[in-house]
Amino acid sequence: MTITIGLPSKGRMKEDSSAVLARAGFTVTAVGNDRSYRGRVEGRDDIEIAFLSASEISREIANGTVDFGVTGEDLVREGLAEADARVEFCARLGFGHADVVVAVPEIWLDVDTMADLGDVAADFRARHGRRLTIATKYWRLTQKFFSGNHGIQLYRIVESLGATEGAPASGSADIIVDITSTGSTLVANHLKILSDGVILKSEACLVRARKPEHEGSAVVAEIVERVRGVL
Amino acid sequence: MPLVNLPAFAPDLIADLEKLGTERVDTPVIQPAEPFLDMAGEDLRRRIFMTESATGKSLCLRPEFTIPVCLRHIETATGTPRRYAYLGEVFRQRREGANEFYQAGIEDLGEPDVAQADARAVRDALTVLANRLPGINLSIVLGDQSVFEAVVAACGLPTGWQKRLVHAFGNQAQLQKLMADLSDPAPSGVFGPEVERLAILGKLDDEAGLIAHIDETMEATGYSTNASRSPADIAKRLREKMELANTRLDSRTLGLLKEFLALELSLAEAPQALAAFAGKAGLSLGEALARFESRVAALRQAGVDPATITYRAAFGRPLDYYTGLVFEIEGNALVLAGGGRFDRLLTLLGAKERIPAVGFSLWLDRIASVKGAAA
Numbered sequence: 270m271t272i273t274i275g276l277p278s279k280g281r282m283k284e285d286s287s288a289v290l291a292r293a294g295f296t297v298t299a300v301g302n303d304r305s306y307r308g309r310v311e312g313r314d315d316i317e318i319a320f321l322s323a324s325e326i327s328r329e330i331a332n333g334t335v336d337f338g339v340t341g342e343d344l345v346r347e348g349l350a351e352a353d354a355r356v357e358f359c360a361r362l363g364f365g366h367a368d369v370v371v372a373v374p375e376i377w378l379d380v381d382t383m384a385d386l387g388d389v390a391a392d393f394r395a396r397h398g399r400r401l402t403i404a405t406k407y408w409r410l411t412q413k414f415f416s417g418n419h420g421i422q423l424y425r426i427v428e429s430l431g432a433t434e435g436a437p438a439s440g441s442a443d444i445i446v447d448i449t450s451t452g453s454t455l456v457a458n459h460l461k462i463l464s465d466g467v468i469l470k471s472e473a474c475l476v477r478a479r480k481p482e483h484e485g486s487a488v489v490a491e492i493v494e495r496v497r498g499v500l
Numbered sequence: 501m502p503l504v505n506l507p508a509f510a511p512d513l514i515a516d517l518e519k520l521g522t523e524r525v526d527t528p529v530i531q532p533a534e535p536f537l538d539m540a541g542e543d544l545r546r547r548i549f550m551t552e553s554a555t556g557k558s559l560c561l562r563p564e565f566t567i568p569v570c571l572r573h574i575e576t577a578t579g580t581p582r583r584y585a586y587l588g589e590v591f592r593q594r595r596e597g598a599n600e601f602y603q604a605g606i607e608d609l610g611e612p613d614v615a616q617a618d619a620r621a622v623r624d625a626l627t628v629l630a631n632r633l634p635g636i637n638l639s640i641v642l643g644d645q646s647v648f649e650a651v652v653a654a655c656g657l658p659t660g661w662q663k664r665l666v667h668a669f670g671n672q673a674q675l676q677k678l679m680a681d682l683s684d685p686a687p688s689g690v691f692g693p694e695v696e697r698l699a700i701l702g703k704l705d706d707e708a709g710l711i712a713h714i715d716e717t718m719e720a721t722g723y724s725t726n727a728s729r730s731p732a733d734i735a736k737r738l739r740e741k742m743e744l745a746n747t748r749l750d751s752r753t754l755g756l757l758k759e760f761l762a763l764e765l766s767l768a769e770a771p772q773a774l775a776a777f778a779g780k781a782g783l784s785l786g787e788a789l790a791r792f793e794s795r796v797a798a799l800r801q802a803g804v805d806p807a808t809i810t811y812r813a814a815f816g817r818p819l820d821y822y823t824g825l826v827f828e829i830e831g832n833a834l835v836l837a838g839g840g841r842f843d844r845l846l847t848l849l850g851a852k853e854r855i856p857a858v859g860f861s862l863w864l865d866r867i868a869s870v871k872g873a874a875a
Contacts, residue, residue, distance in 0.1 A: 378735075387664070388663065396733065408542075412546070
């Protein structure tokens, strides 16, 4: 059985993923030229590398087209319903840190907790004739956190695929749910993170598709063990 | 149209609804999605079938009938009272069971005699079910959010807390968590650093000054032109929050709320039990109790024996348009009918004046399965 590992196809994530694998004894090289989307591991005919765009990796793991993938936990949990039943987070790799957070305008002096936000959301329609709006690309994580953890249901999501931090100032939404690594973009846009508003502390993970044929596979066990060993 | 799931008893059921003096209406299967998401919240998105029109308008397959029937009523502006009946297919993404199934029901709009309309909804649901399922034991559970609202108000809790508790009513886990949080509030993270800074500067004591400060900050950060919440809104709520910062739900009140929420008994005995609870606790539940009693009397008059109904104090639906009565009818451990009063829905949907409303819907697939099992 050949095991396929999906890696990010460009940028910092590509370099960091290859570096972790190299430390674990799997030296990744591109097949053909540097821009190629196929790769291999030196000396290993039983492992293939697929370079994929970051947003596709979680989907390919879910489909089972790759056996492993290196990608952000946020993308997996946002992309897949019941993620833990379908994939295994084998190792947290220590790079690509980003928190998915709930942020509100800094000037909302009365709002610092999710409970405050719940109060504001409950009253919003009566005061403003519409529901509280949240700009985000994280539909699933937002819904789970707001209704599952905090019992807040009365809000509307406004899809935002970029520059989400600007939404409150431009009036396209009241608050946002977005990723942040240092928080500086939020501060620059006069937004603050709620004290209990961290939905997920995400980082790059080695993720395995839960496939029956992985049971008892020596290669699968070896990859997990050796990556864990260098962290 | 492949009406594969339409139960054989549908024509009889339609005849029953007609005999109950209702007017049959139909609504398009394809509906604008906005009203459903606005009323029920974003969670619904995962449970309905949505698509977009060529012009980008969100559309969905009808997930239920209440909102379409109410919208139709508002559009046709036909005046009240009206009693509408429906029978048709609804579409939902469900983990178990089919994604398309039939529902039927009655929406009773604009009847000013609330007790009578409530009683009629319960009786009609029961009649239709009993006609389709002779010999099947039907159990009814009834709840009333307005009694909980009265208890919370009579306990003298701050308005902000009352709202939170009422908002969580019907969601057991959420309500328990909220009561625990209110009795033992988090010590930190409740006020941000900016509020602490303003407190040190003494800027929080003078409300007009605080509003001016918020206004200036909004101007300076270029936020004010699009701000949804005004400086006065923010200052007012901040004041309320500060007043509550050092209060907690005392153990006596917490005990009372828990005692109330645990009440579960025959509806025939419920008015007396509620009066006894209020008397012992020293709470005045006034009108809510009177309304509760008159509903029980109206049920008797409508020929429904309250002794056959279970009253469960904690039973409610955590949607903000439900206002009073809620009920469910079960047979063979399946919920066959669900109903309730939604006095707030029509104005939320755009009706000019307040229209009291009560209704119920029947799950035809479940009725068919109970019928099949009994045959």
